[in-house]
Amino acid sequence: MSLKEISDLTGASVATVSRVLNNPEYQCQNHEMTERIRRTARELNYVPNQYARQLKMEDRKNGSPESRQFVIDILLARFHSLEDDPFFAELYRYAETECHRQNCIPGKILNVPDISAADMERGRARADGLLILGKCPSDVFEVLLRRYKGIIAIDRNPMDYMVDEITCNGAEAASMAVEYLLELGHTQIAYVGDCTMEARYTGYYESLLNHKISLIYEYIVPTNQTREEGYRAFDRLASLQKPPSAVFCANDVTALGFLQAMKERNGRKKKQVYRPAVIAIDDIEESTHFSPMLTTIQIPKGDMVHLAVLSLKDRLQGGHQECIRLELPCHLMVRESSGMYMP
Secondary structure, three states, X not given: OOHHHHXXXXXXXXXXHHHHHXXXXXXXXXXXXXXXXXXXXXXXXXXXXXXXXXXXXXXXXXXXXXXXXXEEEEEEOXXXXXXXXXXXXXXXXXXXXXXHHOXXXXXXXXXXXXXXHHHHHOOOOOOOEEEEEOOXXXXXXXXXXXXXXXXXXXXXXXXXXXXXXXXXXXXXXXXXXXXXXXXXXXXXXXXXEOOOOOHHHHHHHHHHHHOOOOOOHHHEEEOOOOHHHHHHHHHHHHOOOOOOOEEEEXXXXXXXXXXXXXXXXXXXXXXXXXXXXXXXEEOOHHHHOOOOOOEEEEOOHHHHHHHHHHHHHHHHOOXXXXXXXXXXXXXXXXXXXXXXXXX
């Protein structure tokens, strides 16, 4: 399958198809066209021609693990579809592009309900390896380990060396966010996000306790980390007799919902305006397009995916045997939303 054939099927130019498939950050002016190109490439098992030509020229390596073209399924562990969370949608785009670069074929997009007892009975999956995006329930691993020759997971929270992992420590990312707010002079800091076995919540309250700042439980808003719940969280905090001066949201999507509500509720008010400093974790693309631009902790999505595909390919080629864990650093991205509070 060539770029020209994808171009004919989608109506996009060959140059546009090439940009979309070779650059996970590239977006057409028409977002639907970007998704159409990627969907068509997935359906046709697109692999860049340069790799196909290289394989044909390497007859002496034919059939060796080094030259074999691996199929890699992708499991969305926390969500049912890519539309549910922009962070994981962006991770998937990086994964798709990296598979092409490494002469691998992106396979099926799965979610947890797809992994059932029936899958175990059928034995091995058609794909060689599995890339897990997000935190996967531990009881699912028994099925996955029987089905796939190699598995690697990308998440913010480690999984005790059950499979290969590429992580970015969620507790440290949260601590970095809270420490920055403390440096700005905020001591009344709210948390909006998941509170159940969540490393980011742990990082939040431990940072406050390390500075001898007591938890104020009405400042903690448990959510499923969606835009809608972030929107509602604004009204809950704004209605308090003494609302917090800063808000740490567990992910960017929640923070963008919170900021949207803040804009709509405040409008052009000159009195009784509530505009806390807001910070989050992820650094999704929309965080720089929203107004105000979101201060956030950047998770290195591109590097995490690059190392994940390389590590998975190495295991499938008979390389490393022990489970590995690679932890990458995160970075503070200071933008407008953290400087809005006026005491």
